[in-house]
Amino acid sequence: MEKAGKAERLIYITNILTQNPMKIFSLSFFCEKLNCAKSTLSEDIDLISKVFVETGQGRLETISGAAGGVYYIPVMKKEDEIEFLNFLKNELQNPERIVSGGFVYINDIVFSPEIIKKAAKIFLRLFLEKEIDYIATVEAKGIALASYVAQYFNKPLVVARSGSKFTEGSTVNISYISGTTGKIETMTMAKKAIKRGSRVLFIDDFMRGGGTVRGMRDLLSEFESTLVGVGVLIATKDKKSIDIDYKSLLILDTLDAENKKIEFSINNQVIS
Amino acid sequence: MEKAGKAERLIYITNILTQNPMKIFSLSFFCEKLNCAKSTLSEDIDLISKVFVETGQGRLETISGAAGGVYYIPVMKKEDEIEFLNFLKNELQNPERIVSGGFVYINDIVFSPEIIKKAAKIFLRLFLEKEIDYIATVEAKGIALASYVAQYFNKPLVVARSGSKFTEGSTVNISYISGTTGKIETMTMAKKAIKRGSRVLFIDDFMRGGGTVRGMRDLLSEFESTLVGVGVLIATKDKKSIDIDYKSLLILDTLDAENKKIEFSINNQVIS
Numbered sequence: 001m002e003k004a005g006k007a008e009r010l011i012y013i014t015n016i017l018t019q020n021p022m023k024i025f026s027l028s029f030f031c032e033k034l035n036c037a038k039s040t041l042s043e044d045i046d047l048i049s050k051v052f053v054e055t056g057q058g059r060l061e062t063i064s065g066a067a068g069g070v071y072y073i074p075v076m077k078k079e080d081e082i083e084f085l086n087f088l089k090n091e092l093q094n095p096e097r098i099v100s101g102g103f104v105y106i107n108d109i110v111f112s113p114e115i116i117k118k119a120a121k122i123f124l125r126l127f128l129e130k131e132i133d134y135i136a137t138v139e140a141k142g143i144a145l146a147s148y149v150a151q152y153f154n155k156p157l158v159v160a161r162s163g164s165k166f167t168e169g170s171t172v173n174i175s176y177i178s179g180t181t182g183k184i185e186t187m188t189m190a191k192k193a194i195k196r197g198s199r200v201l202f203i204d205d206f207m208r209g210g211g212t213v214r215g216m217r218d219l220l221s222e223f224e225s226t227l228v229g230v231g232v233l234i235a236t237k238d239k240k241s242i243d244i245d246y247k248s249l250l251i252l253d254t255l256d257a258e259n260k261k262i263e264f265s266i267n268n269q270v271i272s
Numbered sequence: 273m274e275k276a277g278k279a280e281r282l283i284y285i286t287n288i289l290t291q292n293p294m295k296i297f298s299l300s301f302f303c304e305k306l307n308c309a310k311s312t313l314s315e316d317i318d319l320i321s322k323v324f325v326e327t328g329q330g331r332l333e334t335i336s337g338a339a340g341g342v343y344y345i346p347v348m349k350k351e352d353e354i355e356f357l358n359f360l361k362n363e364l365q366n367p368e369r370i371v372s373g374g375f376v377y378i379n380d381i382v383f384s385p386e387i388i389k390k391a392a393k394i395f396l397r398l399f400l401e402k403e404i405d406y407i408a409t410v411e412a413k414g415i416a417l418a419s420y421v422a423q424y425f426n427k428p429l430v431v432a433r434s435g436s437k438f439t440e441g442s443t444v445n446i447s448y449i450s451g452t453t454g455k456i457e458t459m460t461m462a463k464k465a466i467k468r469g470s471r472v473l474f475i476d477d478f479m480r481g482g483g484t485v486r487g488m489r490d491l492l493s494e495f496e497s498t499l500v501g502v503g504v505l506i507a508t509k510d511k512k513s514i515d516i517d518y519k520s521l522l523i524l525d526t527l528d529a530e531n532k533k534i535e536f537s538i539n540n541q542v543i544s
Contacts, residue, residue: 006279007279007319008319010282010283010286011282011283011286011319011320011323011324012323012327014282014283014286015286015324015327015329016329018286018287019329047279047280048283051279051280051283055284055287055305057284057287057288100441103441105441105462105464107430108428108464111415111419111422111428111429111430111431112429113419113423113426113429117423139412140411140412140415140431140433141431143411143412143415143416144415144416144419147383147388147416147420148419150383154385156380156383156384156385157384157385157416158379159383159412159413161412169371169372169375169377190379193379193380
C-alpha cells in the first residue's frame with residue numbers, strides 16, 4: 001500500500017489481527033505494509049485495543065523487545081459469557097431434546113457456528129495461561145467445537161478416531177470403556193499426528209463417565225505427551241470419582257425421560 | 273458507546289463485520305451503537321470496503337432500502353487463492369503421505385485451521401450465487417472444513433453419521449456404496465436435522481467414486497430437500513461416470529505406492 005492514512009491503517013490492522021487470533025505480528029510487518037513509523041503504529045494499536053475492550057470484542061496483547069509484536073485474544077466480556085451460557089442452557093432444556101436411551105439431541109448445537117464460536121472463546125479464556133501445543137478431540141461431535149478452539153489458540157487440531165481406519169498409515173491404538181455406551185471401544189491416532197513431548201488440551205462436546213478423557217490421556221502417554229487440560233461443553237453431574245481436572249461449561253442435572261424433564265445449570269466454577 | 277470518533281467507529285465496524293461473515297447488519301444498528309448519523313456511517317463503510325478490496329481482505333456488500341444493511345464477504349484475491357492452492361498441492365505431494373492400501377494421509381491438512389479457512393473461502397466464492405439453507409457433510413474428516421464453510425455462509429451445518437448411532441432420536445437412513453471402501457455403508461441423519469424443502473451444499477475432504485455424494489443426494493431427497501452444490505478439497509481423476517456436478521480444488525492425478533510417487537494438480541475450472 002502507498003502511505004496509508006490513519007483510517008486505512010486502523011481498518012487494515014483491525015482486520016488482520018482479528019482474522020488471526022493469537023498470532024503474533026511484528027510492528028515491522030505493519031510498518032512495511034502500511035509505510036509508516038513504529039511510533040505511529042503504537043498509537044494505532046493502543047487505540048484499537050481500547051475500542052476492543054470498551055466494546056467487549058476481546059483485547060490486544062503487546063510484546064515488547066526485538067522479538068516483540070502484537071496479537072489478538074478473542075475473549076468475551078463476562079456479562080456476554082453469562083448471557084450466552086443462559087441462552088445455551090435454555091436451548092438445551094427443551095424436552096423435545098430427550099431421545100430414547102437417556103440421551104440428549106445436541107447435534108444442532110454442536111454444529112452451530114454461532115454457538116460453538118462463543119463456547120470456544122470461553123475455553124480460550126479458561127486455558128489461556130496453559131502452554132499448549134495441540135488441541136485434541138475424538139470424532140465426531142466435538143470436531144467443529146475443537147476446530148474453533150484450535151483456531152483461537154492458533155494451534156493444530158488432532159482428531160482421534162474411534163476404531164481403526166485404514167487410511168491413516170501407522171497408528172497408535174488404545175482401548176477404553178466409553179461412559180456413553182458402557183462398552184470397550186478403541187481410540188486411534190496416526191503415529192505422525194503428535195510430536196513427542198507435547199502438551200495437549202482435550203476438547204469435547206459431552207462428558208459422561210469420563211472414559212473418553214482417560215482414554216485420551218492414555219493415548220497421549222503413548223506419544224510421551226501430556227494432557228494439560230480438558231474442556232467440555234456439557235458434563236453430567238456427580239463426577240467425584242473422576243481423577244482428571246476438567247472444565248465443563250454446563251452441567252446436566254436432570255434427565256428424566258419418563259416425565260420429559262431435562263435440566264441444566266451453568267457451571268459456576270467456569271464464570272467465577 | 274458515547275459519541276464515537278471516526279477512528280473508534282472504523283475499528284468497531286471492521287471488527288463486527290469481519291467476525292460475522294454474511295450476516296447483515298442494518299445501518300441503524302451501527303448508528304445506535306456508535307451514536308452517529310447514517311450519512312457518516314455510509315462514508316465509513318465505503319472506506320472500509322475500499323481498504324478491504326485494496327488489501328485483498330474480502331469485500332463489503334450493501335443492501336439499500338428499508339430492510340437494507342451491510343455485510344462482509346470473506347473471499348480472497350485470485351492471486352492469493354492460486355498461491356494457497358500451490359502451497360496445498362506441494363504439501364500434499366510429499367511421498368511420506370502415501371499409506372498402505374492406496375490412501376493418502378491428509379489428517380493434518382483437513383484439521384489445520386489455517387488451511388481449511390482458506391479452502392472454505394474459495395468454496396464461498398464458488399457457491400456464492402447459490403441460494404443455500406444448509407451446509408452438509410458426512411463424519412468425520414470433512415467436519416472442520418464444512419464448519420468453516422458454514423460459518424462463512426452464515427448457515428447451519430448438518431453432519432450425517434456413517435452407521436446408525438443411538439443418540440440422535442428418530443433418524444433417516446440410506447445405504448450407499450462407498451468409493452473409499454467399496455462396501456455398502458449406511459448414512460444417517462436425525463429426522464429433525466433438516467427442514468423440508470431445503471437447499472443444501474455438500475462439502476467433503478475427499479471424493480473418490482462419488483458414492484458418498486450420491487448417498488447424500490438420496491438422503492436429502494428423503495427430507496424433500498435438494499443438493500444444490502458439491503465442493504470437495506480433493507477428487508481423484510477421471511470422474512466422467514459421475515452424474516453430479518461437483519467442484520474440487522485439487523485433483524489427485526497419480527498415486528503410485530510402489531514408486532512412492534504422488535501427484536496433484538490444481539483444478540483449473542475452479543480458478544478460471
